[in-house]
Amino acid sequence: MSKRRTTPVEPEFAEPHMCSTGTRLQILGRVPFFTGLPAEAIERINERFQDRGYNAGEMIYLAGEEAVRLYVVATGKVKLLRHTADGQEIMLDILTPGEHFGSLAALGDAVYPDTAQAHTGVCALSISAEDFRAILEAYPATALRVLDITGARLRDAQERVRQLSAYTVEQRIAAALLKLGEKLGEPHEEGLLIQMPLSREDLAAMTGTTTETASRTLRRFQNDGLINAGRQWVAIADREQLERLAATEAV
Amino acid sequence: MSKRRTTPVEPEFAEPHMCSTGTRLQILGRVPFFTGLPAEAIERINERFQDRGYNAGEMIYLAGEEAVRLYVVATGKVKLLRHTADGQEIMLDILTPGEHFGSLAALGDAVYPDTAQAHTGVCALSISAEDFRAILEAYPATALRVLDITGARLRDAQERVRQLSAYTVEQRIAAALLKLGEKLGEPHEEGLLIQMPLSREDLAAMTGTTTETASRTLRRFQNDGLINAGRQWVAIADREQLERLAATEAV
DNA sequence: CGCTGCCTTGATCTTCTTCAAAACGTGTGG
DNA sequence: CCACACGTTTTGAAGAAGATCAAGGCAGCG
Numbered sequence: 001m002s003k004r005r006t007t008p009v010e011p012e013f014a015e016p017h018m019c020s021t022g023t024r025l026q027i028l029g030r031v032p033f034f035t036g037l038p039a040e041a042i043e044r045i046n047e048r049f050q051d052r053g054y055n056a057g058e059m060i061y062l063a064g065e066e067a068v069r070l071y072v073v074a075t076g077k078v079k080l081l082r083h084t085a086d087g088q089e090i091m092l093d094i095l096t097p098g099e100h101f102g103s104l105a106a107l108g109d110a111v112y113p114d115t116a117q118a119h120t121g122v123c124a125l126s127i128s129a130e131d132f133r134a135i136l137e138a139y140p141a142t143a144l145r146v147l148d149i150t151g152a153r154l155r156d157a158q159e160r161v162r163q164l165s166a167y168t169v170e171q172r173i174a175a176a177l178l179k180l181g182e183k184l185g186e187p188h189e190e191g192l193l194i195q196m197p198l199s200r201e202d203l204a205a206m207t208g209t210t211t212e213t214a215s216r217t218l219r220r221f222q223n224d225g226l227i228n229a230g231r232q233w234v235a236i237a238d239r240e241q242l243e244r245l246a247a248t249e250a251v
Numbered sequence: 252m253s254k255r256r257t258t259p260v261e262p263e264f265a266e267p268h269m270c271s272t273g274t275r276l277q278i279l280g281r282v283p284f285f286t287g288l289p290a291e292a293i294e295r296i297n298e299r300f301q302d303r304g305y306n307a308g309e310m311i312y313l314a315g316e317e318a319v320r321l322y323v324v325a326t327g328k329v330k331l332l333r334h335t336a337d338g339q340e341i342m343l344d345i346l347t348p349g350e351h352f353g354s355l356a357a358l359g360d361a362v363y364p365d366t367a368q369a370h371t372g373v374c375a376l377s378i379s380a381e382d383f384r385a386i387l388e389a390y391p392a393t394a395l396r397v398l399d400i401t402g403a404r405l406r407d408a409q410e411r412v413r414q415l416s417a418y419t420v421e422q423r424i425a426a427a428l429l430k431l432g433e434k435l436g437e438p439h440e441e442g443l444l445i446q447m448p449l450s451r452e453d454l455a456a457m458t459g460t461t462t463e464t465a466s467r468t469l470r471r472f473q474n475d476g477l478i479n480a481g482r483q484w485v486a487i488a489d490r491e492q493l494e495r496l497a498a499t500e501a502v
Numbered sequence: 503c504g505c506t507g508c509c510t511t512g513a514t515c516t517t518c519t520t521c522a523a524a525a526c527g528t529g530t531g532g
Numbered sequence: 533c534c535a536c537a538c539g540t541t542t543t544g545a546a547g548a549a550g551a552t553c554a555a556g557g558c559a560g561c562g
Contacts (some may be wrong), residue, residue, distance in 0.1 A: 005528085082409065084417040085498055092409050106534065113406045136398075140391045147387075147398045151355050152403060155364045157332065157408035158343050163416035165459030166335040169518070197484050208416030210519060215541055231527060231540065247336050257559085420550070425504060451509065461551060482508060482559065503562100504548085506539070510557070531533085 007093040007233045008193055011120075019074060019123035026247070027074045031098050033145035041139065048131045054118035066147065067103035067110045070132045076122030077196050081115045081205075091205040094119065096183065102126070104146070106133035118206070120196065145225065164208050167247075172207040173217050174246035183235045188230040191235035199232050258484045259444055262371075264407045270325060270374035272301040272465045278325045278376065282349050284396035292390065305369035318354035318361045321383045327373030328447050332456070334367045342456040344404070345370065345447070347434065353377070355397070356500040357384035364411065371447065415459050418498075423458040424468050425497035442486035450483050 028034055028042050028049065037045075051074065052062055060071065063082065071078075078095040092114055095101055101116055106129050127135075138145040163172050177194070185192040204214040218234070221227045226242050228235045236242060265451055279285055279293050279300065288296075302325065305311055311322065314333065322329075329346040343365055346352055357380050378386075387394040414423050428445070436443040455465040469485070472478045477493050479486045487493060 053348050057538085082413045082414070088417055090413045090416045092412060105399055114409065133395075136395060137391055140388055140394060143391060143394045143398060144384075144387060147394060147401060148356060150398060150401045154401060154405045154408060157366065157405060157412060161343060161408060161415065161459075162333045162335070162341045164412065165340050165341045185562075199539095208412075211541080212520085213518060216543085461513085462509080463552085464550060466508095470510075508557100508559080509540095511555085514533085514551100514553080516549105516551075518547105520545100520547075522544085522546105523542100524544100525540105525545105527540080528538090530535100530537085531534100 007197070007230060007234045008188055008190060008235070009197060018152050019053050022229060024051055024074075024125060027075050027097075028072075029070055031100075031152060032243055033086075033100075033142050033149065036071050036141060037139060045135055048135075049125045051123060052124050054122045054124065056118055058118045058122075060116040060118060060122075060124060061102065061112050063115045064111050067105070067112045067137060069102050069126045070100060070104060070129055071102040071116070071124045071126045072100045074123040074125055076124075077119040077223075078122055078124070079117045079119045081117060082117065089205045090208065091202065092157075094180075094206075100146075100149075103129040104132070104150070106130050147246060162174075162191075169207065169209045169213055170217055170220075171246050172209070173203060173214065174226075174242050176203060176206045177234060178239070178242055178246055180234075181239070185236065187233055191237035192239065193235040194233065197232045198234055205236075254278060256449070257404055258387055258405045259439055259441060259482060260446060260448060260484045270304050271422060272392060275300060275302055275325075278348075279323075282323055282351075284351075284393050284400065287392060288390060296386055301414050302339075304375050305373045307317065307369055307371050307373075309369045309373075310373060311367040311369060311373075312353065312363050314366045315362050318356070318363045319376045319380055320353050321355060321380055322353040322367070322375045322377045323351045324348050325374040326381060327375075328370040329373055329375070330368045330370045332368060333364075333486070334366065340456045341459070342453065343408075345431075345434075345457075351397075354380040354384070355401070357381050366383060390408075420458065420460045420464055421468055421471075422497050423460070424454060424465065425472075425477075425493050427454060427457050428487060429497055430495055431485075431492070432490070436487065439486055442488035443490065444486040445484065448483045454485075 008228075012151060025046055028046055034042055034045065046251070049072075054076075060078065061069075075097055078099075079090040080095065080101060082090045082092060084090070103110060103112065124129060136146065163175055167175070180194045180196075180198070181192045184195045186195050187193075198210050200214040200218065201211045204211045207214070218227065218229050222229055224241075226236070226238045226245070228237050261318075276293060276297055279297055280290075285293055285296065291335065299322075306329075312320075324346050326348055329350075329352060331343040331346065331352060332344055333341045335341070354361065354363065378393040387397065414426060418426070422479070426474075431445045431447075431449070435446045435458045437446050451469065452462045455462045455471070458465070469478065469480050472493075473480055477489045478495070479488050
């Protein structure tokens with residue numbers, strides 16, 4: 001087996017990342033909770049949105065700041081993080097184009113409960129919480145879509161609670177890889193390649209363990225032929241086996 | 252210090268639990284997401300609801316069943332659980348009167364992702380998922396309320412992910428007690444008494460540990476004067492100290 | 503009373519973290 | 533194009549936190 005070490009992951013455009021490509025109208029039309037709205041509604045909504053580019057690693061907002069905007073990923077990947085008192089990072093979610101983050105509530109004194117960081121170069125659209133609230137009031141179908149998405153995220157988070165409560169590190173890493181593979185996987189000679197830079201540290205922050213343990217676990221997986229991995233990338237070679245290991249009953 | 256062992260927790264009515272007390276109209280009017288609706292709307296909504304009593308320990312629905320109804324707790328406490336393959340229970344949440352659980356989506360083929368069990372004697376109202384969907388469509392303000400509640404639960408779940416990822420058992424138990432105290436606490440000579448039957452096993456299922464460890468931790472807390480506890484009950488004696496231990500930055 | 507669930511306690515063992523250091527890859531500047 | 537420097541990954545050894553296994557004890561109830 002060829003031991004490829006250089007990343008097969010395609011870079012997410014050049015950075016500094018710009019939002020220029022295409023009109024925001026096109027992007028907004030593809031956001032899950034706006035689909036189905038009449039074109040003129042989207043046009044009116046579009047006027048309320050701003051766009052902005054972020055370089056990889058750049059913070060979009062910090063936990064504790066006043067929660068005033070709602071964001072939608074246009075291009076790139078966004079990490080949602082929480083920190084512990086001693087600075088350790090917990091990755092709550094990784095968001096891809098079309099997904100939203102930030103403030104849903106129109107209340108004035110709320111703060112962001114988490115930190116949003118551009119994981120790759122990112123273009124994000126954003127709107128003030130009040131304006132978004134007004135849209136939800138004007139278009140009930142959109143509100144229900146947002147509710148569905150939020151409900152799905154809640155179930156995901158609860159599933160993670162279960163995993164952290166009852167599963168071993170090995171099972172959690174297997175489950176995390178499978179979920180990433182489902183969300184970001186692309187067929188590749190190395191296997192189902194997870195299309196984003198993914199360090200051992202990232203994986204540790206996702207599964208509640210340490211870089212060292214993540215590294216050791218990936219090595220074991222690789223030795224057993226379950227995955228192929230290198231610096232900042234992982235590809236799933238044997239999905240069935242990995243699923244058996246994770247003991248995941250499907251969603 | 253008087254070492255009281257008998258439970259100071261007041262029983263949640265006699266079981267077999269009936270829903271008889273008061274009209275459902277009154278209950279529905281006090282459900283957070285219906286408040287503010289005109290009386291005639293609530294009356295129309297009421298027609299769609301059924302009520303039913305459950306004994307303590309009785310299952311309301313099981314994970315994996317077809318998700319066809321949405322429930323609202325009228326009286327009593329409901330546990331939301333997930334199970335592992337080997338039968339271990341993870342407690343996701345404990346619901347009090349006015350809170351909802353079950354299916355939010357109108358989709359036909361969805362299944363409940365968790366199990367709902369009556370923790371005390373319970374009266375629950377329920378409505379078909381389709382009917383509830385129709386209500387959300389008819390009353391956008393209600394839909395936004397439900398969205399807010401779901402968003403708050405999502406943040407709670409994410410906070411738990413953080414705790415499980417980074418905190419020790421001792422910190423998680425302290426945090427769990429504080430949260431319960433906030434939700435169910437009543438002043439009492441023993442301290443802030445958590446008004447529900449709460450076994451070591453329950454606490455273990457909430458914090459992702461074992462009964463034995465929960466027991467040892469509570470004993471340590473009690474020896475340090477942080478709590479008073481007995482069979483199936485816990486009261487918080489020294490809130491500040493417990494908070495310092497949990498290292499919880501407030502919501 | 504004696505039974506049935508909780509709860510407690512102790513001893514052992516496994517998993518994972520922590521600390522430390524070396525190896526490797528990648529990009530940079532000479 | 534090479535060599536260096538930096539961030540990532542790997543590996544090892546020691547230590548800690550908590551799980552597991554195994555009894556016993558205690559409270560309430562029939």
